[in-house]
Amino acid sequence: MKNQCPALSENNPALSQPEFFSAELLRQATTTTCKTPAGESADTAAVKESVITPPNPPRLAYHNQENDIRLYHGDCLDLLDAIAAQYPDGCFDMVFADPPYFLSNNGSTCKGGQRVSVNKGQWDKSRGLRADFKFTRAWLRRVKRALNPGGTIWVSGTQHSIHVVGFVLQSLKFRILNDITWEKMNPPPNLACRQFTHSTETLIWAARDEGTDHIFNYDLMRRINRGAQMQSVWRMNAPTPDEKVFGEHPTQKPVALITRCLLAATCEGEWVFDPFLGSGTTAIACQRNRRRFVGIDLSGSYLDIAAARIRAESGQGVDLFETGLENQLPADSSSHNRLARNFKPETFTFPGIS
Numbered sequence: 001m002k003n004q005c006p007a008l009s010e011n012n013p014a015l016s017q018p019e020f021f022s023a024e025l026l027r028q029a030t031t032t033t034c035k036t037p038a039g040e041s042a043d044t045a046a047v048k049e050s051v052i053t054p055p056n057p058p059r060l061a062y063h064n065q066e067n068d069i070r071l072y073h074g075d076c077l078d079l080l081d082a083i084a085a086q087y088p089d090g091c092f093d094m095v096f097a098d099p100p101y102f103l104s105n106n107g108s109t110c111k112g113g114q115r116v117s118v119n120k121g122q123w124d125k126s127r128g129l130r131a132d133f134k135f136t137r138a139w140l141r142r143v144k145r146a147l148n149p150g151g152t153i154w155v156s157g158t159q160h161s162i163h164v165v166g167f168v169l170q171s172l173k174f175r176i177l178n179d180i181t182w183e184k185m186n187p188p189p190n191l192a193c194r195q196f197t198h199s200t201e202t203l204i205w206a207a208r209d210e211g212t213d214h215i216f217n218y219d220l221m222r223r224i225n226r227g228a229q230m231q232s233v234w235r236m237n238a239p240t241p242d243e244k245v246f247g248e249h250p251t252q253k254p255v256a257l258i259t260r261c262l263l264a265a266t267c268e269g270e271w272v273f274d275p276f277l278g279s280g281t282t283a284i285a286c287q288r289n290r291r292r293f294v295g296i297d298l299s300g301s302y303l304d305i306a307a308a309r310i311r312a313e314s315g316q317g318v319d320l321f322e323t324g325l326e327n328q329l330p331a332d333s334s335s336h337n338r339l340a341r342n343f344k345p346e347t348f349t350f351p352g353i354s
């Protein structure tokens with residue numbers, strides 16, 4: 001079938017991911033109740049990170065050559081400008097972006113039965129609708145330039161951010177393919193009891209342009225969904241404790257969620273970019289599924305978590321250059337054309353790599 005990657009072998013790790021098949025995991029959800037705060041005011045809870053001054057130009061903070069994973073420290077706008085200077089026609093096949101949701105505005109939520117501040121860090125503070133809109137447009141405009149023709153982007157968000165993202169995507173002439181609802185299995189209860197419990201996040205999936213073909217691994221998605229067409233509501237747990245052993249990121253995504261996006265929209269060996277890396281979840285999904293990766297974050301401490309997670313995975317990964325990857329691809333498949341066009345490791349360099 002057109003615009004799908006070559007079929008995976010039966011023993012491919014992508015098909016045995018427990019997150020996809022285990023009803024057990026889905027049953028693990030329990031109901032949480034929240035105690036009334038004991039003298040703790042969420043409003044006074046400190047914002048965890050002070051204002052971050054990232055290096056400019058962005059600095060290569062970590063490079064895993066075995067799996068071709070590069071992590072940058074800096075502002076994604078600066079890195080995307082540097083990439084555009086080197087690759088004016090784009091170089092990434094997929095972008096996964098989990099941008100600030102702009103919800104760190106002194107509200108409170110319930111975590112582990114306690115009322116806690118929703119403040120995540122300065123990077124998540126809203127600077128008003130106009131400034132948030134300008135930032136969203138600035139990074140999405142640059143991401144569009146960095147995508148290959150036929151490339152796609154996933155952007156996550158909640159009501160605080162996703163409507164602006166959707167508007168900007170349309171105004172920049174991306175083609176929206178789906179809005180995925182991630183239904184959380186065990187959402188925190190609503191404390192004010194004045195609204196429904198927030199139990200979903202949205203992921204918008206969009207192609208770079210109106211007129212180009214994109215990859216959608218339809219057959220693989222159907223197999224993962226036990227033979228039925230994959231629908232746009234995905235029920236998944238929040239990250240498990242073993243995904244957080246190297247440190248806590250306040251808005252960490254589950255590996256299973258990003259893995260599904262990756263498997264749907266890319267082929268092995270392709271290049272993925274994450275402008276808001278956080279604890280490196282996209283990098284881990286790429287490492288496990290043999291995609292090459294570039295990511296960036298403002299915060300050095302989040303990058304430390306990401307690098308530790310990647311190091312821990314290393315050794316369990318597969319060396320792309322030993323898989324005979326190119327030989328597995330049929331000569332006339334569009335995915336092969338995509339790979340051949342972009343697979344230039346000898347010339348693919350970024351600022352900071354000598």
Ligand SMILES: C[S@@+](CC[C@H](N)C(=O)[O-])C[C@H]1O[C@@H](n2cnc3c(N)ncnc32)[C@H](O)[C@@H]1O
Pocket residue numbers: 074075076077098099100101123249251252253254275276277278279280281282296297298299302
């Ligand atoms: C929502 S979190 C991403 C979490 C990530 N998906 C994970 O699973 O850990 C957003 C991240 O973007 C970073 N960030 C915010 N603005 C940025 C910018 N202009 N450039 C690079 N990183 C930025 C923040 O430091 C934060 O770690």
